[in-house]
Amino acid sequence: MKESEGTKLLEGFLNGAKEVVNQKQELNRINVFPVADGDTGSNLAALMQTILDQVSIQTNSIKDGLNQLSEAAMMGARGNSGMIFAQYFYGLSTSYDDALVAEKALVYAAQEASKKAYQAVLEPKEGTILSVMHVWSEHLVEQIEHGNTLIEALTVAKRQTKAALEQTQFQMAVLKKNKLVDAGAKGFYYFIAGLTEYFCNGDVSHYEKMQVDQQEAIEEHFLSEAPRYRYCSEFLVKQLTIEFDTFKAQLAHYGDSLVLIGDQTQVKIHIHTSEPARLMSYLVSNGQVTYQKVDDMQLQYQIGQNAKAKIAIVTDSIADLPKDFSLEHQVHVLPMNLLLDEETFLDKLTIEPDYLQQRLKIAKSMSTAQPNIKTVDTLLSFLEGKYDHVLVISVAAKLSGTYQLITQRIKEKQLSSNWIQVIDSKLNSIAQGLLVKRAVELVEADKSFETVVNELQSLRERIFIYVAVADLDPMIQSGRIPQFLGKIAQKASVHPIVSLNEEGDGKLIGASLSQKQSLKKITKKVSGFANKQRLEAVYVTHVFNEQAALDWKTSLNARAIPVDAIVESSAAIAISAGQSSLAIAGVLKEEEK
Known part of the structure; x- marks a missing residue:
C-alpha cells in the first residue's frame, strides 16, 4: 500500500466516524438491546466525535494512526456498543503488524480485533455488533488471501456485512419481536460503509459536529422497563496487580452489561451495578483508579415514567437525607469529590462506610472538593426539557465553592432565571437535608416556582x-x-x-x-x-x-x-x-x- 493510500485509509476511518454521527437519531430509535434505553446512537456518536476531535491523519504510519484511534476510543467510549467498538479499535492497533504488507496487516488485525471484541464481553451474544464485526473481518481476510485488492475486499466485505446486519433481526427474540436489526450492529455497518465509500470512491460524509463532553457525560437512559441494576458505571484503572482474566471474572459478580477495553496496563470498565462503592473498593485494591462515572439509571427511569413534580430539586451530597429519600422523591444529587491521600471517590456513590472508616484512621491527607464543572454541566443539560423549573439547594457558600460553581455554570450556559435558580442554603449536613425535604414537600404539593423559592429563603433562617x-x-x-x-x-x-x-x-x-x-x-x-x-x-x-x-x-x-x-x-x-x-x-x- 502506497503512503498516499495509507493516509486515505485513515481518512476513511474518520469518514466512517462521521457517518455514525449522522445516523445518531436512527440508531437511538431502533435501540432495544441489551436494554431498550434509546441511547445507542448517542453513545456511538459521542465515541466517534471524540475520535474526530483527537485523531490526526498527519501521522508517520498506519500503525501510529491506529494507536491514536484506539486511545481516543478508550477515552470516548460509553455504553455497551461504544465499549465494544472501542475494544475493536484497541484490537486493530495492538494486532497491526508493520512487518507485513499493509493490506494483509490491516485485515489480519481486523480479524484479531473481532476476537478481542468477543473477549471484552462477559456473555457474547450473536445477532449483535459482535456478529457483524466478525463477518466483516472474515470476509476481508478471505478476499485478500484470494489475491484481491483492498478496494475489492472492502466492497465485498461491506456487502456481506449488510446481509449479516439484516440477519440480526432473526437471531434474537427481542429483535424479532420488534422487527428491528440490532442498533449497535447497524452502527458498525454505518462505520464500515463510510470507510468503504471514501476509500473506494472518494465519497465524503458531511456532518454537523457534536458538542460532546466525554469524561463526565451523563448517559441518558430512556428505559422502557425498570433496570435490573441501579447504576450505569464506568471506571478507568491503571496498573492492575492481578491477572487480567481473573480480574474480569471477578468483576462479573458485581452486576451485568460488563465490557472491558484494554489490558493489564490500562483498562476501561463499563458495568451496570447496584453496588458501585463495593465495586470501587475492589478496584482500588487491585489497581489505580484514575476515572469514575456513575449514572443513576433507576432515577432516570422513574422520571421518564412518572415525574413526581414539574420542578426539579437538585442538591449536593453534603445534604444528609434519610436512606432512599432522594430516589423516592426524585432529588438529583451532585456528588462531592473526596480526596484521601492519592485516591479520589464520589461521595455517597463510590466509597463504602467501612472503607472510609479505615482510611480516616490512617490517611495522611483528607479533603473534599466541589463537583467538577463537567458534572454540573451535564446534569444541567440532562434537566433541560424535562422540567418546567429547576431549583438548586447548595451547601453553605461559606463552607464550599459549590454555590459559586453552579451559579457560574448557569451564567456560562445562559440559562434563564425564570427556569433555574440557586439557593445558598447557608447550612450543611442534616440541616441542609431538612431544607431539601421541605422543598420536596412544596414541589410535590404543586406550589409555584416563586412560592417555593420564597418559602425556602425564609425557612433557612x-x-x-x-x-x-x-x-x-x-x-x-x-x-x-x-x-x-x-x-x-x-x-x-x-x-x-x-x-x-x-x-x-x-x-x-x-x-x-x-x-x-x-x-x-x-x-x-x-x-x-x-x-x-x-x-x-x-x-x-x-x-x-x-x-x-x-x-x-x-x-x-x-x-x-x-x-x-x-x-x-x-x-x-x-x-x-x-x-x-x-x-x-x-x-x-x-x-x-
Missing part, C-alpha cells in the same frame, strides 16, 4: 444545627481549628460544640470535657425550643456512631423532642467533623409577632 465533636484531628487537619489551639484542646480533653452562623460559616458555641457532656448541653438547648412548642421537625446524624445516636434519640424523646429520622452522615461530613461525631438539626416554627 429557622433551621439550626449543633454538632458534638468527638475527635478534633480532622478539624485541626482541615484548618477549621488552628493547629496550636487544637493541640492544647486535645491535651485538655476539650470537646467542642459547633454550629453555623447566619451566613453559614462554622462557629464554636461551647465546649465540654466529654462528648457526653456536650450532648447534655445541646439537649438542654433544644429542650428550650420544645418547651415553647417551636419544633417542626428534627433530624439526628452520626459519623460511624449509630448506637450513640439511637441512645440520644431515646433521651430526646423522653424530653418531648420527637426525632423524625436518624441519618448517617455523608463521607464529606465525616472528613470535616471526624469519627463518632453526633449532630442534631431542626426546623423552628415562626415566632408569633
Whole structure:
C-alpha cells in the first residue's frame, strides 16, 4: 500500500466516524438491546466525535494512526456498543503488524480485533455488533488471501456485512419481536460503509459536529422497563496487580452489561451495578483508579415514567437525607469529590462506610472538593426539557465553592432565571437535608416556582444545627481549628460544640470535657425550643456512631423532642467533623409577632 493510500485509509476511518454521527437519531430509535434505553446512537456518536476531535491523519504510519484511534476510543467510549467498538479499535492497533504488507496487516488485525471484541464481553451474544464485526473481518481476510485488492475486499466485505446486519433481526427474540436489526450492529455497518465509500470512491460524509463532553457525560437512559441494576458505571484503572482474566471474572459478580477495553496496563470498565462503592473498593485494591462515572439509571427511569413534580430539586451530597429519600422523591444529587491521600471517590456513590472508616484512621491527607464543572454541566443539560423549573439547594457558600460553581455554570450556559435558580442554603449536613425535604414537600404539593423559592429563603433562617465533636484531628487537619489551639484542646480533653452562623460559616458555641457532656448541653438547648412548642421537625446524624445516636434519640424523646429520622452522615461530613461525631438539626416554627 502506497503512503498516499495509507493516509486515505485513515481518512476513511474518520469518514466512517462521521457517518455514525449522522445516523445518531436512527440508531437511538431502533435501540432495544441489551436494554431498550434509546441511547445507542448517542453513545456511538459521542465515541466517534471524540475520535474526530483527537485523531490526526498527519501521522508517520498506519500503525501510529491506529494507536491514536484506539486511545481516543478508550477515552470516548460509553455504553455497551461504544465499549465494544472501542475494544475493536484497541484490537486493530495492538494486532497491526508493520512487518507485513499493509493490506494483509490491516485485515489480519481486523480479524484479531473481532476476537478481542468477543473477549471484552462477559456473555457474547450473536445477532449483535459482535456478529457483524466478525463477518466483516472474515470476509476481508478471505478476499485478500484470494489475491484481491483492498478496494475489492472492502466492497465485498461491506456487502456481506449488510446481509449479516439484516440477519440480526432473526437471531434474537427481542429483535424479532420488534422487527428491528440490532442498533449497535447497524452502527458498525454505518462505520464500515463510510470507510468503504471514501476509500473506494472518494465519497465524503458531511456532518454537523457534536458538542460532546466525554469524561463526565451523563448517559441518558430512556428505559422502557425498570433496570435490573441501579447504576450505569464506568471506571478507568491503571496498573492492575492481578491477572487480567481473573480480574474480569471477578468483576462479573458485581452486576451485568460488563465490557472491558484494554489490558493489564490500562483498562476501561463499563458495568451496570447496584453496588458501585463495593465495586470501587475492589478496584482500588487491585489497581489505580484514575476515572469514575456513575449514572443513576433507576432515577432516570422513574422520571421518564412518572415525574413526581414539574420542578426539579437538585442538591449536593453534603445534604444528609434519610436512606432512599432522594430516589423516592426524585432529588438529583451532585456528588462531592473526596480526596484521601492519592485516591479520589464520589461521595455517597463510590466509597463504602467501612472503607472510609479505615482510611480516616490512617490517611495522611483528607479533603473534599466541589463537583467538577463537567458534572454540573451535564446534569444541567440532562434537566433541560424535562422540567418546567429547576431549583438548586447548595451547601453553605461559606463552607464550599459549590454555590459559586453552579451559579457560574448557569451564567456560562445562559440559562434563564425564570427556569433555574440557586439557593445558598447557608447550612450543611442534616440541616441542609431538612431544607431539601421541605422543598420536596412544596414541589410535590404543586406550589409555584416563586412560592417555593420564597418559602425556602425564609425557612433557612429557622433551621439550626449543633454538632458534638468527638475527635478534633480532622478539624485541626482541615484548618477549621488552628493547629496550636487544637493541640492544647486535645491535651485538655476539650470537646467542642459547633454550629453555623447566619451566613453559614462554622462557629464554636461551647465546649465540654466529654462528648457526653456536650450532648447534655445541646439537649438542654433544644429542650428550650420544645418547651415553647417551636419544633417542626428534627433530624439526628452520626459519623460511624449509630448506637450513640439511637441512645440520644431515646433521651430526646423522653424530653418531648420527637426525632423524625436518624441519618448517617455523608463521607464529606465525616472528613470535616471526624469519627463518632453526633449532630442534631431542626426546623423552628415562626415566632408569633
